Amino acid sequence: MLESGATIGPVEVAYETYGTLNADKSNAIYVCHALTGDAHAAGHHGDPERRGWWDTMIGPGKPVDTDRFFVVCSNLLGGCQGTTGPGSEDPATGRAYGLGFPLFTVRDLVSVHRGLLAHFGIGHLAGAIGGSLGGMQVLQWVIDYPDDISAAVVVCASSRLSAQNIAFSAVAREAIMRDPDFQNGDYYGTGRSPDTGLTIARMMAHITYLSEASMREKFGRRLQHGEEPRFAFDVDFQVESYLQHQGEAFLKRFDANTYLYMTRVMDYFDAFADPGAVGAMLEQSGTRFLVVSFDSDWRFDTEHSREIVRHLQSWRVPVTFREVESPWGHDSFLLAVPEYLRTVEAFLGRAASDIGV
Amino acid sequence: MLESGATIGPVEVAYETYGTLNADKSNAIYVCHALTGDAHAAGHHGDPERRGWWDTMIGPGKPVDTDRFFVVCSNLLGGCQGTTGPGSEDPATGRAYGLGFPLFTVRDLVSVHRGLLAHFGIGHLAGAIGGSLGGMQVLQWVIDYPDDISAAVVVCASSRLSAQNIAFSAVAREAIMRDPDFQNGDYYGTGRSPDTGLTIARMMAHITYLSEASMREKFGRRLQHGEEPRFAFDVDFQVESYLQHQGEAFLKRFDANTYLYMTRVMDYFDAFADPGAVGAMLEQSGTRFLVVSFDSDWRFDTEHSREIVRHLQSWRVPVTFREVESPWGHDSFLLAVPEYLRTVEAFLGRAASDIGV
Numbered sequence: 001m002l003e004s005g006a007t008i009g010p011v012e013v014a015y016e017t018y019g020t021l022n023a024d025k026s027n028a029i030y031v032c033h034a035l036t037g038d039a040h041a042a043g044h045h046g047d048p049e050r051r052g053w054w055d056t057m058i059g060p061g062k063p064v065d066t067d068r069f070f071v072v073c074s075n076l077l078g079g080c081q082g083t084t085g086p087g088s089e090d091p092a093t094g095r096a097y098g099l100g101f102p103l104f105t106v107r108d109l110v111s112v113h114r115g116l117l118a119h120f121g122i123g124h125l126a127g128a129i130g131g132s133l134g135g136m137q138v139l140q141w142v143i144d145y146p147d148d149i150s151a152a153v154v155v156c157a158s159s160r161l162s163a164q165n166i167a168f169s170a171v172a173r174e175a176i177m178r179d180p181d182f183q184n185g186d187y188y189g190t191g192r193s194p195d196t197g198l199t200i201a202r203m204m205a206h207i208t209y210l211s212e213a214s215m216r217e218k219f220g221r222r223l224q225h226g227e228e229p230r231f232a233f234d235v236d237f238q239v240e241s242y243l244q245h246q247g248e249a250f251l252k253r254f255d256a257n258t259y260l261y262m263t264r265v266m267d268y269f270d271a272f273a274d275p276g277a278v279g280a281m282l283e284q285s286g287t288r289f290l291v292v293s294f295d296s297d298w299r300f301d302t303e304h305s306r307e308i309v310r311h312l313q314s315w316r317v318p319v320t321f322r323e324v325e326s327p328w329g330h331d332s333f334l335l336a337v338p339e340y341l342r343t344v345e346a347f348l349g350r351a352a353s354d355i356g357v
Numbered sequence: 358m359l360e361s362g363a364t365i366g367p368v369e370v371a372y373e374t375y376g377t378l379n380a381d382k383s384n385a386i387y388v389c390h391a392l393t394g395d396a397h398a399a400g401h402h403g404d405p406e407r408r409g410w411w412d413t414m415i416g417p418g419k420p421v422d423t424d425r426f427f428v429v430c431s432n433l434l435g436g437c438q439g440t441t442g443p444g445s446e447d448p449a450t451g452r453a454y455g456l457g458f459p460l461f462t463v464r465d466l467v468s469v470h471r472g473l474l475a476h477f478g479i480g481h482l483a484g485a486i487g488g489s490l491g492g493m494q495v496l497q498w499v500i501d502y503p504d505d506i507s508a509a510v511v512v513c514a515s516s517r518l519s520a521q522n523i524a525f526s527a528v529a530r531e532a533i534m535r536d537p538d539f540q541n542g543d544y545y546g547t548g549r550s551p552d553t554g555l556t557i558a559r560m561m562a563h564i565t566y567l568s569e570a571s572m573r574e575k576f577g578r579r580l581q582h583g584e585e586p587r588f589a590f591d592v593d594f595q596v597e598s599y600l601q602h603q604g605e606a607f608l609k610r611f612d613a614n615t616y617l618y619m620t621r622v623m624d625y626f627d628a629f630a631d632p633g634a635v636g637a638m639l640e641q642s643g644t645r646f647l648v649v650s651f652d653s654d655w656r657f658d659t660e661h662s663r664e665i666v667r668h669l670q671s672w673r674v675p676v677t678f679r680e681v682e683s684p685w686g687h688d689s690f691l692l693a694v695p696e697y698l699r700t701v702e703a704f705l706g707r708a709a710s711d712i713g714v
Contacts, residue, residue, distance in 0.1 A: 004588060103588045163572035163596045164564060170597040171560045173590060174604070178553040180537060196535040203528045204561060207521060215520035221627070229625055231361060231460045233530060233617060237624065239520040240527040247531075260590060267594065268586055270578070 006102035009091045013116050014039045014082020015074035018058060019066035021120065027357045028122045029064055029348070030113055030149075031073035032130030032137035035205075035262050036254055038081035041073035042066070056336045057129075063345035068352065069126060077104055077112045078262060080255035087188060087255045098257060099185035106133075106140045106269050113137070114145070126357050127348055129153035131333035132300065133262065139271050139308065143278050146285030151351030153344055155292045155333045158304035159271040159311065165299070168208055169263040172201035176256045185257050198256045199247035206246045211296035211329035215239060272311050279315045288318040290347040292333075292340060295323055299330035320347060363459035366448045370473050371396045371439020372431035375415060376423035378477065384714045385479045386421055386705070387470060387506075388430040389487030389494035391690075392562075392619050393611055395438035398430035399423070413693045414486075420702035425709065426483060434461055434469045435619060437612035444545060444612045455614060456542035463490075463497045463626050470494070471502070483714050484705055486510035488690035489657065490619065496628050496665065500635050503642030508708030510701055512649045512690045515661035516628040516668065522656070525565055526620040529558035533613045542614050555613045556604035563603045568653035568686035572596060629668050636672045645675040647704040649690075649697060652680055656687035677704060 001007050016039045021028060031041050031054065042058035044051045058064040058071055075083035078101065086101040093100075117125070128138045128149045135157025142152050158165070176182060179197035187193045210218070219239035223229060235241045272278055289312055293305035302323050309321045324340045326332040332340065358364050373396045378385060388398050388411065399415035401408045415421040415428055432440035435458065443458040450457075474482070485495045485506045492514025499509050515522070533539060536554035544550045567575070576596035580586060592598045629635055646669055650662035659680050666678045681697045683689040689697065 099590070160578065162569060163576040163578065163594075164567075164569045166578070166594050167564045167572065167596050167600060170594070170600060171557060171564065174560060174601070175532060175557045177590065178556070180553075196537075199535070200528060200532045200557060203531060207524045207528065210521075212519060212521045215524065219520040221517065221520065221523070231625065233456070233534065233621060237520075237523050237527070239524050243524055243527060244531070264590060268588065 002102055002108045003105045004102060008084070008102055011077060011084045011112060011115075012082070012088075013074050013084075013112060014079075015072060015116055016040055018042050018071040019069050021070040021122070022357070025120070025122050026124065026126060026355065027069050027352070028117070028120070028125050029069045029071050029127040029129060030117070030125055031058065031064070031071060032109075032113070032128065032134035033073065033076060034130070034132040034134045035266070036250070036259075037076075037134070038079070039073050039075045039083075042071070053334060056334065056341065057344065063341050063348060064129060065345075065348075068357065072116065072120070074113060074116055076109050076262070078258060078265070080258040081253070083112075085255070086185065086257035086261060096186070096188040098188065101257070101261065103261065103264060106136050106265060107144060109137050109265070110141045110144060113141070114148075125149045126352050126355060127151040127153065129155070129344070130157070131155035132157055132330065133266055136266070136269050136271070140269075142285055142287045142289075143271060143281055146281050146287065149287050150355050151290070151348055152287050153290045153292070153347065154305075154308060156294055156297050156300050156305070156330055157308065158269075158300045159308050160269060160273075161267055162304075166267050168204065169267055172204055173260050173263060175200040175204075176260060182256070187256075194256045195251050198251060198254065198259060201259060202250040203243040203247040206243055208299045209330045211298065211327060213296060214328050217327070218242075271308075275311070278311075282312065282315040282317050285317060288351060289320065290344065291319055291321045292343065293323045294326045294329070294332040294337075294340075296327050297330045297332060359459055359465045360462045361459060365441070365459055368434060368441045368469060368472075369439070369445075370431050370441075370469060371436075372429060372473055373397055375399050375428040376426050378427040378479070379714070382477070382479050383481065383483060383712065384426050384709070385474070385477070385482050386426045386428050386484040386486065387474070387482055388415065388421070388428060389466075389470070389485065389491035390430065390433060391487070391489040391491045392623070393607070393616075394491070395436065396430050396432045399428070410691060413691065413698065414701065420698050420705060421486060422702075422705075425714065429473065429477070431470060431473055433466050433619070435615055435622070437615040438610070440469075442612070443542065443614035443618060453543070453545040455545065458614070458618065460618065460621060463493050463622060464501060466494050466622070467498045467501060470498070471505075482506045483709050483712060484508040484510065486512070486701070487514070488512035489514055489687065490623055493623070493626050493628070497626075499642055499644045499646075500628060500638050503638050503644065506644050507712050508647070508705055509644050510647045510649070510704065511662075511665060513651055513654050513657050513662070513687055514665065515626075515657045516665050517626060517630075518624055519661075523624050525561065526624055529561060530617055530620060532557040532561075533617060539613070542617075544613075551613045552608050555608060555611065555616060558616060559607040560600040560604040563600055565656045566687045568655065568684060570653060571685050574684070575599075628665075632668070635668075639669065639672040639674050642674060645708060646677065647701065648676060648678045649700065650680045651683045651686070651689040651694075651697075653684050654687045654689065
């Protein structure tokens, strides 16, 4: 049963865990992934080249220390990497859901996470952590279940998207939905899928994940081949080659419908839309927050984080706020930025000690 | 004969003029248009709703005062609004050029402008003015012909695009070129054209023309229909409706191949790539410059203008630089921003008086 009132058949959840759950099940940390993440957050499965997307953050001796914590990461509801989503078979029809998959909310994502925790018999989390859409889940989780989490880490997230944020997502969706191979979302098994639209969406998104300065440093106006411009429309500048590679590599691992659903979930997210109700929940919360932004992030800039902090403080929720200097824009949350990693490590370590973990 | 060495058959140029050329032909001002502009810069042709794209700037008593100046604006080489471009017939084949149209440079755009001026018997300009790609033409014009222009006005332009600038253009081009209706540019007369790609390109570009703050003020998170979100993928937020309208309206007036050529011209533009040669030209120039940027412009931010100013000053070219406060981002150059209009008016007026116009 989703927030919208729609129901959805049995939901399978793909997950990974790292570390060991202690006897009283008090050392669990939930990792919530962002728009295009998956359950494979850390370590590798035999191929050291294919490390998890947050291997900088999670592992033995790392900020989310798997020697101390039992770490759970699951593919989100609506996902395309193991968890039930628009590409899964609808038991009512025997065919893929496609756009028949109900629209869900960040609240629904959290409900599924809690279902997985119930499966482990875990009733309380030492911590929850996520960046971008991941941070939105952590925030919503505390609002809906103020007793669930001791330490909440919300990185470069937003309590509600700006017009510009929505605009970028809207153009990405238009690129997918106007692709003639989209077939109103029923492209599974047809041998055609909206690859062009999804490639364009991903290329555009990548521009917003990097800062202008980091693009300047990484690519500048350097050419892909030799010193002389070729004066042609195919790839000539290195930045073009990078974006094309990112766009095309994405096709191998992502489903266009999931892209539509995940971006729309973010558009509609508005954590503090009903401040009275939210305040009533948060005032009784035992959660302490760490909110982190990056000074070069223009996808969700520091103002988004400050708005979260201001709201939390207005209800006397304990919040540590840190704007970290980093040249890498929104992508910083996935990278080895020392001050950021140290801050998370100290925050989680202290919170865990306080609850005897 | 283009800078690349390629030649192109007879070039037709669509232009408009405003005001009256004086007896000694000393009062002409050339208006250079930007990426998607045309020759219709000011006034109207019977329908007051269809005023020129720079009607705030050009007209009787306006900064480019048509009571004083003879104003010329032409559609650029490679354009799609009257001047020879990729949609024109190639006399060698009897079919549209398509991608057979040679790639040209900002230098080539200027050469065509000069050809038109020769037709009027005008050997010297009181002024030249342009925003964005228009400003690039003005800059290149002075570099190539340091005796041509008394007063050069370069608004929110760049001497060379950044990696991020190129990236946005690259994604726009990919959207067009990957559209199955693109047909390698030979879509004329086939009944199909890359409308999807061009729409996506235009929608994305519009995000970069507005500032985050102006989008927030103009649209915020307001919904298109009623107060309650519809939780669907079609247009729900006002910003989505705006972008869709902009994207689709663009199809009626623009050609996808021209979009490819004009963006590529900008990517390759690098005014000061050979500073020795440029300096040698500019040091003998009699041109004075006004360089204007807008503080909320993130497409070509003030740093782009400062780089132009620094180069010009290094060769002792007289430059007035003004960063104008305006919330409207890159689009500001087309809008009635009083300080901006006053600055241009004063600059052109003074320069004209000094040459007795």
